[in-house]
Amino acid sequence: MKNRDKEWKQIVQALLEAGLEAAAWDYVTALRGPDVPCKWLVKVVFTGPLRCENTHQAVVGASDFRRLSLESITEASKFAYERREELLHYLMHVESAWWTLHRKVSFLLRRLVSSIPPEDLRSWAKEYQSLVHEWLDRECVIDVGGQND
């Protein structure tokens, strides 16, 4: 089963079965959307993919992310970048969750909130979109270094 078809509980289970309790903690604490009032797109872009297939009604999930165009992801990234100080706590939790799931996404998110920001947000968004889809299309939850890419 691909990650995109899994429920969040299956992700937690996979992490716990691998003995990665700290990673499971990082993952569950990234499941809530941002508390800072912001665009719906921000939640879809950064929280949606982590929730995978969401079975709860009216709750943002990976399928919402899948429907987004590159322009929408760029728009959300621009918003997150411009308000990165307010969104820092939220984005750091999202970044920590990706550390075990797909490390390249984690590094990419660090660039977004770092003092040396990405020069071209469209390219950043394109890379983010591609890496997130790469993980969603995988069957393995945990990043073991380029498996079934």
Add this chain to the structure above:
Amino acid sequence: MSRERNWLKFRLRGAKTAVRAARMNEQVSLAARQALEAAESGLAAALLRWDSSPLTNGEKSWREIIMEISRKPAVLWHYVTALRGPDTIECAHCKAIFTCPLRGRCAHALGKEEFAALSLGEIEQGFIITHEHRYELYHYLQHIAAVWEVFHPPLGELLMNVFLRGVVSPPGDDGLKKAAQRYAELLEEWTQSKHVIMEATDEEPR
């Protein structure tokens, strides 16, 4: 103890013996034997606690709380989405007052001990500051209140009234201090309960 429980315990002992035999066998790979060691200690812990009374909520970890409510998907969702502290402001004691008690024992982050370390005065002060910033904290408080509405409804109602509906009686700091005291009392009730969802399972009259 029912015959079925006896039988299950007997089978669990058998499983532990089988796991131990595999763990001791050097033909089994080292990685598998290491995993079996963890399995053996897990089985030993289960057998040790087989007849002991359930933990109180105050003794449970976030994983044990999740396990207990795992068959209620909506409740479980409310719970996990309330585990992160607030994103918005550096509110004095806000995380320790509202998030930490829900986390229970937590090896990787601040847990229930953070709340236990607070004085009543600090909790009262936290209520006053949280109330001042209730609009910035609205999303966060909504998630916290949603969990308590299921875990311990009077506590959920209290948080809803004070922070989401703005009903404080008497109005002002005195009302908020009174609400903080009630919060601490209700939280203590939940901490002493052996059921995460109190209303559905506790026997004491409500």
